[in-house]
Amino acid sequence: MSQVPVITIDGPSGSGKGTVTALVAAHFGWQVLDSGAIYRVLALAAEQSGIAPTNEAALRTMALQLQVQFVDGKTLLNGADISRAIRNETVGAYASQIAALPGVREGLLQRQRDFRLAPGLVADGRDMGTVVFADAQLKVFLTASAEERARRRYLQLKNAGHSVSLPDLVEEIRARDERDTGREVAPLKPADDAVVLDSTTLTIEQVVERILAEATARGLAG
Numbered sequence: 001m002s003q004v005p006v007i008t009i010d011g012p013s014g015s016g017k018g019t020v021t022a023l024v025a026a027h028f029g030w031q032v033l034d035s036g037a038i039y040r041v042l043a044l045a046a047e048q049s050g051i052a053p054t055n056e057a058a059l060r061t062m063a064l065q066l067q068v069q070f071v072d073g074k075t076l077l078n079g080a081d082i083s084r085a086i087r088n089e090t091v092g093a094y095a096s097q098i099a100a101l102p103g104v105r106e107g108l109l110q111r112q113r114d115f116r117l118a119p120g121l122v123a124d125g126r127d128m129g130t131v132v133f134a135d136a137q138l139k140v141f142l143t144a145s146a147e148e149r150a151r152r153r154y155l156q157l158k159n160a161g162h163s164v165s166l167p168d169l170v171e172e173i174r175a176r177d178e179r180d181t182g183r184e185v186a187p188l189k190p191a192d193d194a195v196v197l198d199s200t201t202l203t204i205e206q207v208v209e210r211i212l213a214e215a216t217a218r219g220l221a222g
């Protein structure tokens with residue numbers, strides 16, 4: 001099978017997946033798939049249309065028909081820029097709720113696989129290595145302690161001028177972890193053949209270096 005190469009980077013919220021994915025993709029000159037953004041777009045579209053987060057049939061139909069585009073770092077829904085709107089916590093929580101429905105996951109499956117274009121893809125999510133790209137050449141599971149992930153998020157929000165409480169963030173992160181790991185379909189867990197990287201005490205640069213070393217060991221060109 002001469003498939004376009006894929007590196008999958010799965011892990012919990014706040015593990016640094018997004019940043020690491022962008023850096024690894026830039027190194028190779030490959031495409032990026034931010035699968036969480038797709039779940040978030042569907043959540044926003046459903047919210048705007050008044051579809052209940054339990055209406056699996058309507059959500060599946062919407063997932064199949066969603067007019068979403070990723071252009072120049074922007075996320076467009078029916079042509080409108082929703083890059084900022086999908087990042088709020090309400091949309092994130094709605095996304096994680098509808099992501100537990102098998103019909104939604106199935107409805108978004110092919111859309112995610114369509115990102116596998118030459119010369120290669122780095123895919124960021126929760127089930128990239130276990131479900132969507134089960135035949136990926138390199139699978140990484142990136143994690144960090146809940147406290148460290150909350151601390152990173154806290155600094156990010158504080159620097160952006162928001163007033164936030166660290167204990168509240170630790171609680172929020174724990175709740176989201178529980179929802180994502182506890183669900184029946186495509187729960188968050190490392191693939192059997194994944195390289196597990198704990199970034200609690202590593203810098204972003206060190207994480208990227210490790211991933212590039214694993215990629216080289218697998219003969220991926222860069």
Ligand code: C5P
Binds near residue numbers: 095096097176
């Ligand atoms: O990564 P991000 O926080 O943007 O993802 C939002 C939510 O979408 C996650 O909490 C998770 O429930 C869901 N998701 C998923 N599978 C993926 C990516 C995201 O279930 N591959």
